Amino acid sequence: MTTSDVSQSQPRSWRSSFLPYLMVAPPLLLMVLLIFLPAIQSVIRTLTIDVEGQPGFSISRYLAFFNDPISVSNLLFTFQITFLVIVAIFIVCFPLALYLRFADGKIASAVQILALFPLFVPGIILCYALIRFLGTRGTLESILGVFGFTGYHTPYLKPEAIVFGLVWESIPFTVLVLTAGLRQVSNELIECARDVGANNWQIFVRIILPLIKRPVLIVFSLTFLGIFGAYTVPYLLGPASPQMMGVFMQQTFGGYRRPDDAETQAVITFIICSLVGFLYVRTVVSQRATQEDAT
Amino acid sequence: MTTADISYPTGFWENTRRSFAATLRRDGFGFIALIVLALLILGPLYSVILWAFAERWTYPSLIPQQFGFKFWGMTLERADIAAALPFSIVLSLVVTFISACICLPAAYAFARLRFRGRQMFLLSFLATNAFPRFGLYISIAVIFFRLSLIGTVPGVILIQLVNTLLLMIWIPTAAFQGVDRSLEEAALDVGATPLRVFIQITLPLVMPALSAALLLTFVNTFYEAQGALIVGLPRIVTMPVLMYSLINSQLVVQYGAIVALILWLPSLLLLAAANRLLRGGYLTAGFGV
Numbered sequence: 001m002t003t004s005d006v007s008q009s010q011p012r013s014w015r016s017s018f019l020p021y022l023m024v025a026p027p028l029l030l031m032v033l034l035i036f037l038p039a040i041q042s043v044i045r046t047l048t049i050d051v052e053g054q055p056g057f058s059i060s061r062y063l064a065f066f067n068d069p070i071s072v073s074n075l076l077f078t079f080q081i082t083f084l085v086i087v088a089i090f091i092v093c094f095p096l097a098l099y100l101r102f103a104d105g106k107i108a109s110a111v112q113i114l115a116l117f118p119l120f121v122p123g124i125i126l127c128y129a130l131i132r133f134l135g136t137r138g139t140l141e142s143i144l145g146v147f148g149f150t151g152y153h154t155p156y157l158k159p160e161a162i163v164f165g166l167v168w169e170s171i172p173f174t175v176l177v178l179t180a181g182l183r184q185v186s187n188e189l190i191e192c193a194r195d196v197g198a199n200n201w202q203i204f205v206r207i208i209l210p211l212i213k214r215p216v217l218i219v220f221s222l223t224f225l226g227i228f229g230a231y232t233v234p235y236l237l238g239p240a241s242p243q244m245m246g247v248f249m250q251q252t253f254g255g256y257r258r259p260d261d262a263e264t265q266a267v268i269t270f271i272i273c274s275l276v277g278f279l280y281v282r283t284v285v286s287q288r289a290t291q292e293d294a295t
Numbered sequence: 296m297t298t299a300d301i302s303y304p305t306g307f308w309e310n311t312r313r314s315f316a317a318t319l320r321r322d323g324f325g326f327i328a329l330i331v332l333a334l335l336i337l338g339p340l341y342s343v344i345l346w347a348f349a350e351r352w353t354y355p356s357l358i359p360q361q362f363g364f365k366f367w368g369m370t371l372e373r374a375d376i377a378a379a380l381p382f383s384i385v386l387s388l389v390v391t392f393i394s395a396c397i398c399l400p401a402a403y404a405f406a407r408l409r410f411r412g413r414q415m416f417l418l419s420f421l422a423t424n425a426f427p428r429f430g431l432y433i434s435i436a437v438i439f440f441r442l443s444l445i446g447t448v449p450g451v452i453l454i455q456l457v458n459t460l461l462l463m464i465w466i467p468t469a470a471f472q473g474v475d476r477s478l479e480e481a482a483l484d485v486g487a488t489p490l491r492v493f494i495q496i497t498l499p500l501v502m503p504a505l506s507a508a509l510l511l512t513f514v515n516t517f518y519e520a521q522g523a524l525i526v527g528l529p530r531i532v533t534m535p536v537l538m539y540s541l542i543n544s545q546l547v548v549q550y551g552a553i554v555a556l557i558l559w560l561p562s563l564l565l566l567a568a569a570n571r572l573l574r575g576g577y578l579t580a581g582f583g584v
Contacts, residue, residue: 114336124539124542132346168335266429277425285421
């Protein structure tokens with residue numbers, strides 16, 4: 001803040017102290033009304049009205065959820081998919097990001113274009129495309145047939161298809177965030193390590209990994225939240241049972257018309273994701289603080 | 296090359312083989328990554344594009360046996376598609392416009408004005424990403440149900456606005472912060488009014504970032520399907536929501552493929568601006584990074 005700002009704002013202090021709040025109020029209000037309020041209200045409602053609809057504090061809705069084998073298997077299934085997708089994303093994207101950070105040339109730029117391309121393919125189109133591509137007698141089976149490979153079993157309507165679709169969607173964001181993180185690792189640092197005899201693996205574990213902790217945490221947390229809140233890919237590509245939480249909630253809410261149960265399921269995902277959501281916010285905040293210090 | 300007397304075809308293939316082997320040695324990982332990515336990323340899109348123009352395509356042919364536009368007419372004549380497409384475009388434009396109206400003044404305040412809690416309020420918009428999306432939509436839908444907002448246009452607009460906040464505030468805030476204040480002060484010194492300074496100096500400088508934010512918001516909103524599905528149905532059907540039913544009750548494969556292609560057009564806007572979006576770091580801005 002410059003001194004001229006202060007001297008200007010002094011005489012009209014009432015206006016200048018209210019004006020900023022007036023300007024930021026509409027989006028803040030919208031966020032409070034459409035995120036915090038619904039979330040808090042769901043927590044309160046599911047805890048204060050029991051399964052029979054009697055008012056009073058009760059955890060009976062949650063007991064009912066965890067006593068229902070279908071609900072529990074859907075929740076466990078969501079965890080499984082989350083775990084598999086996160087592992088797969090790092091296995092696919094870490095080598096890609098490392099490659100794009102250190103390689104150049106025509107092949108590297110082509111790889112980059114391909115890796116970012118899914119950004120421009122919306123989820124719903126992807127699902128349709130994957131059904132035609134991965135499905136029985138789809139394009140992939142035809143292509144494999146050309147190379148004499150028979151015995152293709154389609155992953156469509158199986159958990160593998162969900163993993164494939166979710167990983168496909170996550171590649172660009174993960175590669176972008178990881179490559180941006182890797183650019184902070186200077187070439188000199190790696191040269192130095194090499195000079196004192198470090199091999200590639202040691203360089204990766206001792207130097208690169210610690211320096212890109214934040215990008216990794218951001219990818220991890222956003223992927224986790226994204227999968228727990230996913231609907232389109234699991235609904236269109238996955239099995240009818242078990243279901244992922246998003247599909248389960250939609251069916252409970254829209255299909256069976258049981259909004260109270262759907263709300264209980266929603267709160268359970270909130271609770272599971274709260275730690276991860278907190279991790280995400282904290283990581284982004286600390287990353288921004290570092291960036292602001294640097295500039 | 297050791298033997299000079301190789302005839303042209305053999306030499307050609309030998310050269311190709313050699314340069315291929317050299318590429319593989321020099322950049323083996325990149326080469327394999329390129330092939331695998333090309334298959335798995337372009338393969339699905341290849342299927343959709345060809346299906347849209349196929350009149351007959353049976354397994355195991357790699358390309359349709361018969362191309363044609365027969366299904367385009369049939370698809371575009373469908374009443375549900377003819378209604379949903381313009382509605383989706385108008386809806387996304389309205390959401391983008393409202394989002395800009397409420398977020399841009401806030402972004403200006405965050406960037407330029409000093410007030411207590413500024414940083415905290417700015418960071419609080421990260422909360423829009425910190426909830427599992429679908430659970431949140433269920434919570435919102437339960438409230439909308441009591442307010443009779445289910446199946447109404449205002450309900451869909453509200454739920455879609457939530458997703459636009461972070462992008463529409465963070466990108467413009469950073470842009471306003473990036474404007475060199477000395478330019479504005481110089482203009483004020485020579486007697487320009489604050490409004491004129493804003494229109495003639497500040498606005499042109501932040502315009503690239505603002506247009507990126509508007510474009511991303513429009514495209515993201517156009518493809519937003521989950522909120523519109525849960526709050527909009529049964530009366531409000533946007534294009535992506537229609538796509539769900541086309542996929543699930545796919546009697547004619549081509550309908551889905553053609554709608555997918557039409558639906559894809561707004562993404563081509565993004566693709567056209569991809570380089571600028573990438574260099575500005577806007578592509579990941581919606582995630583707060």
